Amino acid sequence: MxxxxxxxxxxxxxxxxxxxxxxxxxxxxxxxxxxxxxxxxxxxxxxxxxFADFDAFLAELVTDRVARVEAQGAALCAGAGTGTVAGNVTAFLTDLFASVAVAVVGLVTSRDVLRARLRTARPTGVPVLAEAAAALADYLAAERELGRLAPEAAADALAPTLIGTAHLLFADRTGTPPTPEAVTRAVTSVVGPVLS
Missing domain, CATH: 1.10.10 (Arc Repressor Mutant, subunit A)
Structure with a gap:
């Protein structure tokens, strides 16, 4: 007890x-x-x-949330070839940003000690967003291989564009979240030109 x-x-x-x-x-x-x-x-x-101290707790919290994003990314990749590309990306981004991800990003960027601890395992990028971008890039590459994206589609450039776009849509955690239509419209504006 x-x-x-x-x-x-x-x-x-x-x-x-x-x-x-x-x-x-x-x-x-x-x-x-x-x-x-x-x-x-x-x-x-x-x-x-x-936990050794509160920053150790926070580092493990972020690491745990990163693992969740990686699991969501694996599920996204496993679904390549099903549904629509825009629909799959929209669902992934909505799940990601409707969760605690936006707040975790704010936490990481606001705490120097936490950021320093996380840099030992993750030397580049913002944890959670970096893993989400990697998952999206893998998914988009899989869809390109299946012929659902144009051969010239640059998955590694589209993924961070999608993450940044969605982050801006969801960034105001105190306001009204974006409508599903707004997220779909943003995703379609990014991936639409490279859909096959």
Whole structure:
């Protein structure tokens, strides 16, 4: 039992889920160890028993979220040749940015110590976005190989364009999210010219 009387079955998962809720509700600047443990309903010491310090917790949180993006990317690639290219990309981007991804990007860019820790494993790019771009590039390359994109389609250039476009659409986490039609329109404007 945690000191507050709440049983914690999978402490790491519960703390990560609590951090996600704080990030989504209040943004990166509100994410503190106290906010996370309060949200999780446990004592502050619980976090420090499982992580060396709060920045270590944040680094593992980001790493866990990166793994989720990589799994989503693998599923996207596995679906190459099904549905429509624009529909598949739209669904991937919507799932990515409707999740905690935008808040994680803000967290990484706002914390120098966290960014430095993450650089040892990920020397380039912004974690979460870099992996999403790599997944999209792999997917688009697979679709090109299947003949659903033109042979000259530059998957490695289209992917970051799509990520940047979607990020701008979803960046205001306090406002109204973009409509599915707006996301589809943006994706189609990028991939439409290279569809076969």
């Amino acid at each position: 945690a000191p507050t009387g709440v049983a914690l079955q999978d402490v790491r998962a519960q703390l990560f889920a609590a951090a996600d809720r704080v990030l989504l509700r209040d943004g990166p600047s509100a994410l503190t160890s106290r906010a996370v443990t309060t949200e999780a309903g446990c004592a502050k010491g619980v976090l420090h028993r499982h």
